[in-house]
Amino acid sequence: MTMTESAPRSKLAYWSLLAVKALTALAFVMAGGAKLMGVEMMVATFDAIGLGQWFRYLTALIEIGGAVLIFVPGAQLVGALLLGATMIGAILSHLLILGPSAMPATVLLVFSAIIAWAHRDQARKFL
Numbered sequence: 868m869t870m871t872e873s874a875p876r877s878k879l880a881y882w883s884l885l886a887v888k889a890l891t892a893l894a895f896v897m898a899g900g901a902k903l904m905g906v907e908m909m910v911a912t913f914d915a916i917g918l919g920q921w922f923r924y925l926t927a928l929i930e931i932g933g934a935v936l937i938f939v940p941g942a943q944l945v946g947a948l949l950l951g952a953t954m955i956g957a958i959l960s961h962l963l964i965l966g967p968s969a970m971p972a973t974v975l976l977v978f979s980a981i982i983a984w985a986h987r988d989q990a991r992k993f994l
Contacts, residue, residue: 884985891978892934895950899930916960929953937982944990947983951976 902909902923913923929949936946954976961969 895934899927902927943986951979
């Protein structure tokens with residue numbers, strides 16, 4: 868990975884961002900994989916949400932796709948925003964429907980926001 872115009876300026880910031888991306892991607896690939904594989908807890912969670920199991924598959928694809936995009940040059944912002952929006956939905960689902968702690972989703976939202984902020988210059992492409 869080379870330093871690009873959207874990469875942080877210092878080596879410490881660069882490696883810190885890379886670590887945040889790696890942890891974020893790992894978490895989302897694992898969560899998305901569990902959803903795609905139909906892990907019982909995931910099926911029950913999406914039953915409780917009430918939107919149907921198609922929403923579990925959609926969420927899994929967004930999570931895995933977003934995890935990939937945060938490493939694709941020029942698409943990191945899009946990936947981070949997709950993951951962040953997904954976590955906003957997860958937080959709302961936990962607070963309004965599911966009940967248990969929304970803290971894991973909140974941490975992943977913060978990580979996604981850090982990644983989005985680091986690549987905010989990519990927004991010019993879309994404006």
